[in-house]
Amino acid sequence: MATSEVLHPLPGSMPWHHGLHCDPCRRMSSIPLCFKVHPTPSGISGVQDSKGKRYPAYTNRCPKKQFIPPWRVVTKRLHCLSCECQRFEGSPGTSDDGSNGSFLPDETNKLNPSSAREKLAAAAAKKEKAMRVKADSIEDEAWELLRESIVYYCGHPVGTIAANDPSSTSILNYDQVFIRDFVPSGVAFLLKGEYDIVRNFILHTLQLQSWEKTMDCHSPGQGLMPASFKVRTIPLDGDDSATEEVLDPDFGEAAIGLWWIILLRAYGKCSGDLSVQERVDVQTGIKMILKLCLADGFDMFPTLLVTDGSCMIDRRMGIHGHPLEIQALFYSALLCAREMLAPEDGSADLIRALNSRLVALSFHIREYYWIDMRKLNEIYRYKTEEYSYDAVNKFNIYPDQIPPWLVEWMPDKGGYLIGNLQPAHMDFRFFALGNLWSIVSSLAASEQAHAILDLVEARWDDLVADMPFKICYPALENQEWRILTGGDPKNTPWSYHNGGSWPTLLWQLAVACIKLNRPEIAVKAVEIAERRISRDKWPEYYDTKGARFIGKQSRLFQTWSIAGYLLAKLLLAKPKRAKILISEEDLDLVNSFSSLLAKPRRKRSRKGHKQSYIV
Numbered sequence: 001m002a003t004s005e006v007l008h009p010l011p012g013s014m015p016w017h018h019g020l021h022c023d024p025c026r027r028m029s030s031i032p033l034c035f036k037v038h039p040t041p042s043g044i045s046g047v048q049d050s051k052g053k054r055y056p057a058y059t060n061r062c063p064k065k066q067f068i069p070p071w072r073v074v075t076k077r078l079h080c081l082s083c084e085c086q087r088f089e090g091s092p093g094t095s096d097d098g099s100n101g102s103f104l105p106d107e108t109n110k111l112n113p114s115s116a117r118e119k120l121a122a123a124a125a126k127k128e129k130a131m132r133v134k135a136d137s138i139e140d141e142a143w144e145l146l147r148e149s150i151v152y153y154c155g156h157p158v159g160t161i162a163a164n165d166p167s168s169t170s171i172l173n174y175d176q177v178f179i180r181d182f183v184p185s186g187v188a189f190l191l192k193g194e195y196d197i198v199r200n201f202i203l204h205t206l207q208l209q210s211w212e213k214t215m216d217c218h219s220p221g222q223g224l225m226p227a228s229f230k231v232r233t234i235p236l237d238g239d240d241s242a243t244e245e246v247l248d249p250d251f252g253e254a255a256i257g258l259w260w261i262i263l264l265r266a267y268g269k270c271s272g273d274l275s276v277q278e279r280v281d282v283q284t285g286i287k288m289i290l291k292l293c294l295a296d297g298f299d300m301f302p303t304l305l306v307t308d309g310s311c312m313i314d315r316r317m318g319i320h321g322h323p324l325e326i327q328a329l330f331y332s333a334l335l336c337a338r339e340m341l342a343p344e345d346g347s348a349d350l351i352r353a354l355n356s357r358l359v360a361l362s363f364h365i366r367e368y369y370w371i372d373m374r375k376l377n378e379i380y381r382y383k384t385e386e387y388s389y390d391a392v393n394k395f396n397i398y399p400d401q402i403p404p405w406l407v408e409w410m411p412d413k414g415g416y417l418i419g420n421l422q423p424a425h426m427d428f429r430f431f432a433l434g435n436l437w438s439i440v441s442s443l444a445a446s447e448q449a450h451a452i453l454d455l456v457e458a459r460w461d462d463l464v465a466d467m468p469f470k471i472c473y474p475a476l477e478n479q480e481w482r483i484l485t486g487g488d489p490k491n492t493p494w495s496y497h498n499g500g501s502w503p504t505l506l507w508q509l510a511v512a513c514i515k516l517n518r519p520e521i522a523v524k525a526v527e528i529a530e531r532r533i534s535r536d537k538w539p540e541y542y543d544t545k546g547a548r549f550i551g552k553q554s555r556l557f558q559t560w561s562i563a564g565y566l567l568a569k570l571l572l573a574k575p576k577r578a579k580i581l582i583s584e585e586d587l588d589l590v591n592s593f594s595s596l597l598a599k600p601r602r603k604r605s606r607k608g609h610k611q612s613y614i615v
């Protein structure tokens with residue numbers, strides 16, 4: 001009888017009939033390991049397991065139906081383990097061409113350590129390449145969406161709409177071009193070498209600045225810039241068949257134009273075209289904004305006094321007074337304007353007032369807005385009702401104002417600039433944009449800037465979590481939320497402006513990290529965003545404390561979420577480009593701070609009074 005080879009299960013392995021189906025979720029321990037044996041000496045064709053049970057030898061004798069031997073099934077099964085199981089690679093006895101060979105374990109075929117390391121390195125490189133391909137595809141999608149959001153006026157690009165959500169039936173004002181929202185889009189276009197859209201945007205919004213503005217019969221100052229504008233098509237007078245395009249501005253309740261100055265400077269630095277900022281109408285526009293901001297008022301402080309909802313947080317959130325975000329943008333705009341103002345006789349007084357305000361504003365923010373563990377302990381020990389010039393507690397802050405959450409949340413290493421400061425009131429909330437732009441503009445001192453990023457790293461799970469970046473922390477809740485927001489249904493706790501997470505803040509984070517030579521923080525945040533932002537269709541914001549949900553009223557395909565991600569990627573790829581946005585610390589200002597700190601405290605002088613006598 002001719003000798004034939006059959007497969008025999010190893011002792012302790014499962015019977016053949018348990019391995020005849022290909023289940024990808026089977027554990028590797030359930031796979032029978034086999035080796036070649038010859039038929040039994042008695043001549044009976046078959047195999048025998050460890051318990052003595054005999055199974056017939058399978059042969060392919062049926063011409064009508066092809067039979068697959070069990071060892072072929074097992075061999076195929078080794079290649080279909082993909083669900084939660086590790087792929088069985090490098091099986092001894094399996095040839096490269098997929099044919100069945102000897103399954104007998106061979107001790108000499110074991111992988112040596114160097115080979116294992118090579119395989120791990122190859123697997124890591126393959127994973128990195130896959131992530132890079134995925135990131136590239138996300139960037140390609142983002143650029144396509146950004147270009148689809150471009151608005152044209154008389155055939156020329158003039159901006160990008162706020163959102164382009166095809167699933168939304170209510171457009172509201174998301175089809176308008178917002179001054180603030182266009183900044184990340186504009187800078188992204190600048191870094192791509194597409195200067196025309198930014199140039200057109202700057203000049204057309206400047207024209208809108210001079211429009212007559214009224215609200216309930218009141219006309220505000222001429223320096224106000226529109227908050228947004230829309231391109232409308234209207235019929236010409238006397239001819240219904242002919243139309244023309246017009247720009248329809250919306251000035252909102254408060255729009256200063258600080259972002260416009262910052263973008264104007266970035267355009268000149270990136271394109272090299274200084275002719276735009278040297279134009280007479282542009283120089284006039286800069287001066288009008290500065291005069292509006294530097295005008296005398298009733299306030300004793302160098303900070304700008306604004307109403308609630310005057311910044312990125314444009315709804316009632318208890319930030320009226322002197323919010324940090326406005327002060328950081330104000331300081332940045334003053335520095336940018338000083339660079340661009342043409343030296344002429346008419347600008348001398350304005351530049352003098354500008355420099356004086358820069359010194360006072362920077363000193364005020366660094367001295368009174370800064371808080372870390374040492375400062376917190378100092379406030380905890382404050383004495384109140386001090387009225388002398390030597391008072392330590394200048395704003396009469398009551399120690400009981402320190403919120404309980406801050407005592408545990410403040411890390412030993414790190415700190416930040418508080419959200420607001422007024423007499424007898426400190427807003428201890430962390431506001432992301434104000435702190436990040438204080439780093440970018442050098443409003444925060446170098447040590448303070450690094451401490452802010454230290455706090456971001458220490459409280460990563462609170463400020464970044466599943467999607468960067470928290471607009472403020474913590475959220476207003478319960479009775480405090482009802483009082484400060486008026487029970488705003490959109491600003492519920494951990495939603496929208498009340499502790500929501502906004503992907504657009506990625507680009508400000510990237511600029512701040514690049515300036516301090518700590519880009520790895522921003523890279524980590526971008527990688528977290530890439531996991532889901534495209535799959536979630538580029539939402540405006542995320543809800544919940546850990547940013548797990550897409551915002552309940554969040555617009556999809558939000559332009560500044562798209563642009564914020566793209567700009568962060570562009571800047572991190574070539575960090576030197578961030579110079580068009582960064583303002584380095586002025587040595588003259590540093591010297592002025594030193595003189596202010598060294599100056600002895602002023603003491604109240606008393607004039608001598610003549611003694612009177614009654615005659």
